[in-house]
Structure formats: structure tokens, C-alpha cells
Amino acid sequence: MSAVRLHDLTLGYERRPAVHHLDGTFGLGCATAVVGPNGSGKSTLLKGLAGALAPLSGRVDRSGLKARDIAYLPQDHGVDRAFPMTLGELVTLGLWGRRGLFGAISASDRHRVEHAMQAVGLAGFEDRALDSVSGGQLQRALFARVLVQDARLILLDEPFTALDARTTTDLIALVKRWPGEGRTVVLVLHDLDMVREVCSDTLLLAREKVAWGPTETALGGENLLKARRLSEAWSQEAAVCSRDHAA
Amino acid sequence: MSALPDLADAHFAMPAAVAGALALAFGGAPLGVLLIARRMSLVGDALSHGILPGAALAYLLAGPDPVALTLGALGAGFIVAILSSLLARTGRLPEDAAFAVFYLSALALGVVILGRSANSEALLGLLFGAAGGLDATGLIVSAIAASGTLILLALFLRGFLAESADPVFMRASGLPGGLLHLLLMMLVALNLVAGFRAFGALMTVGLMMIPAASARFWARGYTGQAAAAVLMSVLASGSGLWLAHSLGVEPGAIMTLCASALFAVSALTGPNKGLLQNLPGRTHLEG
Numbered sequence: 001m002s003a004v005r006l007h008d009l010t011l012g013y014e015r016r017p018a019v020h021h022l023d024g025t026f027g028l029g030c031a032t033a034v035v036g037p038n039g040s041g042k043s044t045l046l047k048g049l050a051g052a053l054a055p056l057s058g059r060v061d062r063s064g065l066k067a068r069d070i071a072y073l074p075q076d077h078g079v080d081r082a083f084p085m086t087l088g089e090l091v092t093l094g095l096w097g098r099r100g101l102f103g104a105i106s107a108s109d110r111h112r113v114e115h116a117m118q119a120v121g122l123a124g125f126e127d128r129a130l131d132s133v134s135g136g137q138l139q140r141a142l143f144a145r146v147l148v149q150d151a152r153l154i155l156l157d158e159p160f161t162a163l164d165a166r167t168t169t170d171l172i173a174l175v176k177r178w179p180g181e182g183r184t185v186v187l188v189l190h191d192l193d194m195v196r197e198v199c200s201d202t203l204l205l206a207r208e209k210v211a212w213g214p215t216e217t218a219l220g221g222e223n224l225l226k227a228r229r230l231s232e233a234w235s236q237e238a239a240v241c242s243r244d245h246a247a
Numbered sequence: 248m249s250a251l252p253d254l255a256d257a258h259f260a261m262p263a264a265v266a267g268a269l270a271l272a273f274g275g276a277p278l279g280v281l282l283i284a285r286r287m288s289l290v291g292d293a294l295s296h297g298i299l300p301g302a303a304l305a306y307l308l309a310g311p312d313p314v315a316l317t318l319g320a321l322g323a324g325f326i327v328a329i330l331s332s333l334l335a336r337t338g339r340l341p342e343d344a345a346f347a348v349f350y351l352s353a354l355a356l357g358v359v360i361l362g363r364s365a366n367s368e369a370l371l372g373l374l375f376g377a378a379g380g381l382d383a384t385g386l387i388v389s390a391i392a393a394s395g396t397l398i399l400l401a402l403f404l405r406g407f408l409a410e411s412a413d414p415v416f417m418r419a420s421g422l423p424g425g426l427l428h429l430l431l432m433m434l435v436a437l438n439l440v441a442g443f444r445a446f447g448a449l450m451t452v453g454l455m456m457i458p459a460a461s462a463r464f465w466a467r468g469y470t471g472q473a474a475a476a477v478l479m480s481v482l483a484s485g486s487g488l489w490l491a492h493s494l495g496v497e498p499g500a501i502m503t504l505c506a507s508a509l510f511a512v513s514a515l516t517g518p519n520k521g522l523l524q525n526l527p528g529r530t531h532l533e534g
Contacts, residue, residue, distance in 0.1 A: 050419050067421035078415030083284050084469045085412045093409050096420045101406050129467045130412075145416075 003028040003065070003153055003184035004049060009058035011041070011048040017056060018044035019205060024212050026201075031178065031185040033195040033215065036205035036227055042188040043075055045205065046155045049186060050074075062153070068097025071151035073142055075158045075188070081131045087141045088126030091117055094148030116147040121170055136167045143171055154178060157188045172198055192219060261492060263381045267389045267445045268484035268502065271454055274393035275438040276476035277400055279459030280469060281431065285411045289343065291455055293350035294436050295448040297327030299357030302443070307360055313384040317440060324436030327353055332429050381445035392441035396434050403427060408469055450499030454480055457506035464517025479509050 003026050010020040019041025026032050026049075034042045047053040048060060050072035062070075071094075079090065091113050092105065099105060117123055120140040125133065133141070139159070146154060156175070160168045175198055178185050189195050195202055195215060202218035204210040206227040211218040282290055301323025302316050309315035327349045334349075335342035381389075400407070409417045410424045418424055435455075442451030458479035465475040487502025494501070515522050 052415070052419050067419065070419070072416070072419045074415055076415075077413070079413045080284075080286075080411070082286075083408075083412040084280075084463070084467055084472055085408065086468060089408075089468075090412065093413060093416065093420075096409060096417065096422065101403065101422075 003030075003063060004186075005061040005063070007059050007061060009048065009060060010056045011044045011053055012056050013044075015056065017041075017207065019207055020056075022058070022209055024203070024209065026184055026186055028184055029179050029182045030201055031175070031187065031199045032201040032203055033199035034186060034188045034203045034205055035190070035192070035195060035219070036210070040206045040227065042205055043157050046072065046074070046157050046186065046188060049153075050155050065153055068149075069152045070155065071146045071149040071153070072155045073146060073157060073159055075161070077138075077142055079130065079138065079142070081138070083130060085130055086126060087122065087128050087130065087133060087137070088113060088117070090130065090141055091126075091144045091148055094145035097149060097151075113144075113148055116144040117141070119147060119174065120144045121167075136163050139163055140167060140171070143174060147174070152183055154183055154185045156185070158190065159187065160189075160191075160194070195219065260381070261488065263386060264445060264488055264498060265485075266386055267381045267442065268454075268488060268498075269481065270386075270389035270393035271438065271442045271446070271451065272458070272477050272480035272484055274389075274396035274434075275442065275451070275455035276458045276462075276480040277473040278396060278431070278435055278438060279455040280462055280472045280476050281407055281411065282435065282456070283459050283463065284469065284472075287342070288456060288460075290346055290432070291435055291439065291452040292449070293331075293346040294324055294327060294432070295439050295443070295452045296350045296354040296357075298324040298353075298436065298440055298443060298448060300353050300360055301326075303357045303360035307363060313382055313444070316444065317384060317388050320440045320443060321437065323353060324440055325433055328432035328436050329429060332425070332432055336425050336428075385441075385444050389441040389445075392437045396438060399430065399434060403430065404469075407431060446499035446502065450503050453503035454484065454506060457503065457510050458483060461506070461510040461513035461517075464513040464519050464521050467519055479506065479513070483509055 005025045006022045009022040010017050012018045012020070022045070034045060036042050044053065048055060050070055051060075051062075051067065052072070052074075092109075094116070095105060095109055095113070099109070114123075114126070117126060120143050122137065122140050122144060125137065125141075128137075130138065143159070146156075159175075160171065163171070172194070175185060175187070179200070185199075187199065189199075196219070199215055201213065202215040203212045204218050204223050204227050206229075210227045211220070211223040279291070282288055298320040301319035301321070303319075304323075305312070305315040305319025327346075331342070331345045331349045334340055334345040340348075406417075406422060406427045410422055410427050414424060438455065439448060439451050442454065446454065459472070459476045461479045462472040462475035466472045483506035484502050487505040488498050490505070491498035491501040513521065518524065
């Protein structure tokens with residue numbers, strides 16, 4: 001059984017593909033890194049997987065996963081730091097998928113939130129206002145929210161950017177546990193050493209698939225060179241994609 | 248004789264004015280806190296102008312009928328709220344620009360309609376109000392607005408807060424953010440309509456937003472800020488009404504000025520980022 005299958009998927013903005021004609025499968029309980037140069041469509045792909053961006057063509061088969069089964073942590077997380085909310089309340093938002101608009105938050109829910117905050121090293125920070133914590137602490141809280149969501153598909157877009165070494169190490173340890181729990185994880189990463197440490201599979205992207213498979217194979221030198229060449233092929237005067245006509 | 252607020256009639260009925268002000272405090276101030284938290288402080292101002300053509304058209308067609316005035320204002324406020332929200336949701340225009348387009352158009356339409364009735368005092372009355380305008384119909388509308396707002400806020404507060412704090416996450420989680428946003432805008436319009444005949448469209452916005460801004464200096468979380476905003480609004484309204492009655496002037500502007508004075512006190516002495524909290528030489532904590 002596959003977690004997420006892509007069928008000739010093209011994603012983009014105003015008819016321009018950010019990534020096109022992707023076919024492949026993110027295996028169940030597998031951690032896959034999405035790697036590629038800047039502008040290669042990595043974040044766009046995650047948006048598409050999360051359902052936050054409709055395909056220009058093709059489709060994403062999520063094998064029946066609903067919005068509540070998906071945890072998505074975008075690169076620009078969009079949290080308004082000035083909003084009158086505590087870290088504990090932010091993490092509690094992770095219960096949204098299960099409790100909805102009107103469901104009561106139970107004692108076990110509160111325990112779950114506390115446990116998640118402990119797991120990311122934020123015990124005692126429950127009542128801290130969003131504007132009184134550091135960027136790293138906020139990122140830890142967003143990870144705690146992912147834990148609370150208890151999702152089957154977890155999408156993380158450059159989750160360790162601008163974090164210190166200790167925070168990164170702590171959070172990587174969390175991520176490495178998820179495939180063993182049967183969760184499917186897709187991470188956008190730039191650090192190839194980290195990719196090799198965390199992810200069994202890698203999708204090398206340069207606005208189209210360059211390589212997708214076991215990490216060591218996908219990150220071969222020839223593939224990385226090809227990815228760099230392809231990412232530089234963007235053109236303001238691009239013609240209509242010929243593969244669309246052939247399809 | 249016009250049933251629109253008469254600027255010369257300062258001998259307003261105090262009990263009705265107090266009831267109207269209390270309703271506005273309990274309904275409007277918590278909404279003001281949400282608007283400020285969502286960085287939409289000027290949306291109330293925009294909507295207050297947006298209700299003018301509806302009230303003006305009702306005045307032109309039905310004369311000084313309070314029910315018609317209220318329905319006209321409410322209809323116009325809802326239309327501006329819906330159109331602005333829809334346009335902003337398409338992503339083609341920032342929300343403040345969408346509101347600017349519709350409220351300025353609505354204001355111009357209101358001026359043209361009132362121009363046809365050759366009654367310039369009516370426009371002033373709509374903008375600045377008079378407590379004499381708060382009759383039985385006005386009180387019923389105020390009561391409905393306040394109780395309806397509190398009930399809907401209690402029901403949907405988690406959604407309002409979630410959608411405001413992290414719209415990207417909540418959209419991915421399947422929250423109907425657009426509908427919640429529209430509901431919030433309609434509640435703002437309802438409270439403005441409830442207050443405009445007594446205190447004026449512009450002054451009602453002042454009583455909604457200034458206490459909400461003051462509340463940020465007294466509490467960190469939404470609930471604390473909403474409670475502080477209601478208290479500030481009650482204090483401003485009470486002192487403003489008393490002063491207006493003593494001086495024999497219209498209450499809307501005096502109440503707003505009282506809210507401004509409370510804001511100054513809050514900004515100076517409030518425990519949450521008040522100016523006196525950051526004086527040089529203050530001791531700091533260990534952790």
C-alpha cells in the first residue's frame with residue numbers, strides 16, 4: 001500500500017509550472033527527502049501534497065488520507081507572532097483535526113499537549129506569549145503541534161533552517177522516529193549529510209524529477225549536476241509545454 | 248422634523264443611552280480586540296462608512312422610519328463586508344485595498360443620495376449621531392447585536408483565534424476560514440449599525456477600537472484583553488455619558504474622548520508593555 005502517489009502531476013502559479021510531470025510514490029512509513037536547487041519546485045510540491053495548492057494538471061492520490069491525517073509545516077509558517085496567544089494554545093491547535101470547531105478539549109488532550117511540549121524541550125513554556133520566544137523556540141512549538149496532530153503523512157519544508165545545533169539534533173531525533181511509527185514523512189532539506197542521516201529515499205528535483213529512489217543512488221554526482229543544469233533553464237519566454245500536447 | 252439624530256437635541260434619555268452604550272461595550276469591544284489582533288484595525292472605520300448609503304437610501308425612500316434606517320444600514324454594511332471579503336479572498340487585491348475600494352464607493356454613494364434629499368444635517372447625524380436617536384427600535388437592535396455577538400463569539404472563538412493566528416495551518420487543516428472571516432465582518436457591521444443612530448457611525452467605531460487597543464496594555468491573551476476592553480468601554484461610556492449630560496452636548500464624541508484618555512493611561516501604566524515598564528534603571532528578573 002502506498003501513502004501518496006503522484007500521477008503526471010504539474011503544479012505552478014498562473015499557468016507557469018513550478019514543477020511538472022511528476023510520477024512516483026512516497027512509500028508508507030518512509031522518510032523521503034526532497035532535494036534540489038533554489039526555485040526547483042520543492043516547496044510548491046509540498047503545498048500540492050498538503051492540498052494547499054491545486055494541480056495545474058495531473059493529480060495526487062493520497063490513498064484516502066483526509067486533511068486531519070496530514071501535518072504540514074511550511075517554510076514560511078505564517079504564525080503571527082504579535083497575535084495574543086500562548087505557545088500552549090498554539091500547540092493545542094494541533095487538536096483541530098480531531099476536535100473541530102465545537103469539540104471539547106479533554107484532560108487527555110491537555111496531557112497530550114503537555115507531553116508534546118516536553119518532547120521538544122518546551123516544558124514550562126506553555127504560558128509564554130508568541131512574541132516573547134525565540135525563532136528556535138517557536139519552531140520547536142510548531143514541531144510539538146505536529147506531534148499533537150498525530151498525522152499519518154507529515155510534510156516539513158526546510159524545518160531546520162536558522163536553528164542552532166542542539167535544537168536541530170533534538171528535532172532530527174524526533175523525525176527519525178516517525179517512519180518506525182508507520183508515518184510517511186516528506187522533508188525539504190538542503191544539507192545532504194542530513195538527508196543521508198534522516199531519509200531512506202530522496203527525490204531530486206529541478207522543476208521535474210531528476211532522480212527518485214534510495215538516497216545514495218539519487219544523490220549521485222551525475223544527478224546533482226543534472227539538477228543544477230535543469231534549474232537554470234527557466235525562461236520568461238517559455239513556450240507551451242510540449243508534453244501537455246502529447247498527453 | 249427629522250427622526251435622524253438631531254445635533255441640536257442634547258437632552259437625550261440617559262437610561263436608553265446607558266443601555267445602548269453597555270450593549271456596544273459588551274458586543275463591540277471583544278470584536279475590536281479580534282480586529283486589532285488580526286491587524287484589521289481600520290476595517291471598522293471602513294464598514295462604518297459602508298453603512299451610509301443604505302441608511303441614506305432608506306431615509307430617501309421611507310423617510311425617518313427607524314426600522315427602515317436600521318435595515319438599510321445593515322444591508323449596506325453586509326454588502327460591503329461580503330464584497331470586500333470575496334475580493335480579498337481571490338488574492339487579487341490585499342484586504343485593506345478591497346475595503347478601501349468598497350467603503351469609499353459606498354461613502355460617495357451615501358453623499359449623493361443624501362444630496363438628493365437636500366438634507367446635509369442628516370449626513371452629519373449619521374456620522375456623529377445623537378443619543379436622542381436611540382428609541383425602542385434602536386435598543387432592541389442593540390440588545391440583539393450584543394447578545395448575538397457574545398453567543399457567536401463563544402461558539403466560534405476557537406475558530407476565530409486559530410484562523411487569525413495561523414491562517415496557513417488552519418487552511419491546510421480544513422477550517423472554513425473564509426466563512427469565519429465573513430461572519431466576523433458581519434458581526435462588526437451589526438454592532439456598528441446598533442450604535443450608529445445613538446453615537447454616530449464614526450464614534451461607534453471609536454468605542455469599539457480604542458478600548459480594544461487599550462486592553463493590549465493590560466493582558467496578553469485574547470480572553471484577558473476582551474475582558475479589559477469591555478471594562479474600558481464601560482468606563483469610557485459611563486464617564487462620557489455623564490459628562491455629555493452635564494455639559495449638554497452630544498455623547499458620542501465625549502465618550503470617544505474618554506476612551507482616548509483611558510488609552511493614554513493604559514499606554515503609560517499598563518503592565519503589558521506599558522511605557523513605564525521600560526524605564527531605564529528598572530531591575531530585571533533572573534530568568
